[in-house]
Amino acid sequence: MTGKPFVGRAGRLLDAAIELAGLVKSEIYITSVIKCRPPENRKPKKKEIALCIHYLKAQMNIVRPEIICLMGNTAAQAVLGMQGITKLRGKMLHNRFLVTYHPAAVLRNRNLMEEFVSDLKRLNTLGDH
Numbered sequence: 843m844t845g846k847p848f849v850g851r852a853g854r855l856l857d858a859a860i861e862l863a864g865l866v867k868s869e870i871y872i873t874s875v876i877k878c879r880p881p882e883n884r885k886p887k888k889k890e891i892a893l894c895i896h897y898l899k900a901q902m903n904i905v906r907p908e909i910i911c912l913m914g915n916t917a918a919q920a921v922l923g924m925q926g927i928t929k930l931r932g933k934m935l936h937n938r939f940l941v942t943y944h945p946a947a948v949l950r951n952r953n954l955m956e957e958f959v960s961d962l963k964r965l966n967t968l969g970d971h
Contacts, residue, residue: 847874852945859945859955863962871905873898875920891920909968911961914944932961940964 942961
């Protein structure tokens with residue numbers, strides 16, 4: 843384990859999508875809702891999210907990003923209290939949050955890659971206002 847989010851296959855896919863979207867990875871702050879990987883890489887439990895959410899909020903207060911890209915249902919639920927990635931995906935919520943797929947979902951269904959990259963491309967224009 844590296845202690846970094848989005849490593850392994852999902853991280854490589856995210857790196858490729860970032861590049862395809864014309865973004866510069868060194869200009870992006872990447873973090874995770876929870877700060878340690880659940881056993882067997884399972885979905886985090888509500889209690890685990892609750893234990894880590896104050897760290898995420900502190901990171902957001904320190905970094906002060908203009909736009910926050912929430913990848914997947916866990917992130918959307920933890921930050922916005924909303925779920926339903928198929929309905930939320932591609933939407934800009936509260937003028938600050940863009941919801942998209944989690945890279946692991948794109949790994950499982952490569953047909954999502956085009957939409958995933960399209961969402962990431964929007965970050966270029968949204969951050970310019």
